[in-house]
Amino acid sequence: MIMRSQPPLLELRDISYSYPDHDSPLLEGINFSIHKERIGLIGPNGSGKTTLFQIIMGLLKADTGEILLEGKKMETEKDFQQIRRRLGLLFQNSDDQLFSPTVLEDVAFGPLNIGATPAEARNTSISTLKQLGLEGFEERITHKLSGGEKKIVALATILAMHPQLLLLDEPSNNLDPETRERLITILRGLNQVHIIISHDLDFLASTCTQLYAIEKKTLVRCEEKQVHSHEHIHPYGNQPHQHGT
Template sequence: MPSLEVSGVAYAYPDGHQALFGVDLTVGRGERVALLGPNGAGKTTLVLHLNGILGGGVGSVTVAGLPVEKRNLAEIRRRVGIVFQDPDDQLFMPTVREDVAFGPAAAGLRGAELEQRVREALEQVGMAGFADRPPHHLSFGQRRRVAVATVLAMRPEILVLDEPSSNLDPASRRELADILRALDVTVLMVTHDLPYALELCPRSVILSEGVIAADGRTRDLLCDEELMGAYRLELPFGFDPRSVAAA
């Protein structure tokens, strides 16, 4: 059973602006997939459909066989862990520990079990020593890692990352890559950072004008200059996808 199955999803915002025009996407269990595309292609809108925050248009989304519907929302939100782009939006509790505990606690976990969950998640991202610090006293890279921990604490079926490498310095960027590679979950990663996609995700899909415009091996997509040009995707200066070992 695939981790994620999106079929025919179309959506317009209440102000009339339509962002998705029929998206079809299947992600198998344990896959790491990069979701690429120019600004305004509808990437964030699609992400918000995965855990039922947006909906009410047409089409369907299922997560590990469970349809995203109102009556399943609690379980869906446990299964789909979204790490948002700005860690300040994600870390809203007064301390790191409480923030990581928020998700499992909302799902009913308490006491020693909750503590255990929090410790595990923080260890996975190498932030176990920071549990009692307030989030805004951490560096940006540390905050991003704690944001990942807040989601891991819910033991998600699929981890969705929105621009995980943005604003990170090179060392933090690499550390995060190591953490993500070590995780044993399905990953969908929204990014403009094409080398990062190549490094972490064997498969990529390109979202453009509200539909999936291309789907294939990351290296193949990045080497197809015509395709890249058509979707406003550009590699950093001097970067040759053929010359590096892909994920």
């Protein structure tokens, strides 16, 4: 039997991007593919990490290069609608993601938007909230939630769409240690492949299998041992541990 190798879930080929009002490109010659890896993405502030997520989602159009979803080139707006359906982007700021009066309405918005009936959207939303330990939050007023609760609800709004790939933009920022650990446990328990932008290397070590960095405008794969050495220090991420200075 001939085994055909599966195309990557997502592939970027020679992606470059400049903001219109900038002289030099922000990102250049980015090549990348993801099958089932769980990827951490690091890079200095302003290096273009968030911009790269926006390019992948089709919210910004690359100047050069191609984006392929399961081997299919994404070109038209319809293609990118497909990408936005199958990839879930968690914004750096939860307030950009949550806009409905109640938690249930926020989580049900996505499923309703892609054609679920109100009953289906309600059921999916309730079970997603339950999965994330937010049972009983359905009627809570979204804008009154704590920052940590908002982050988990924002994740619920994405998971309710059952995306194949999660793009998480600095998810552990400003979380208290307990919520941060909770998020680690949630992410480790999910089936979805993910790319996580973070400066929090221990968070990435606990949730990712590979590390990439944006360096000199392009994406480079970091040495495997950089992730593994952290994993050996904090195997489960939630055990008491001390950090060096």
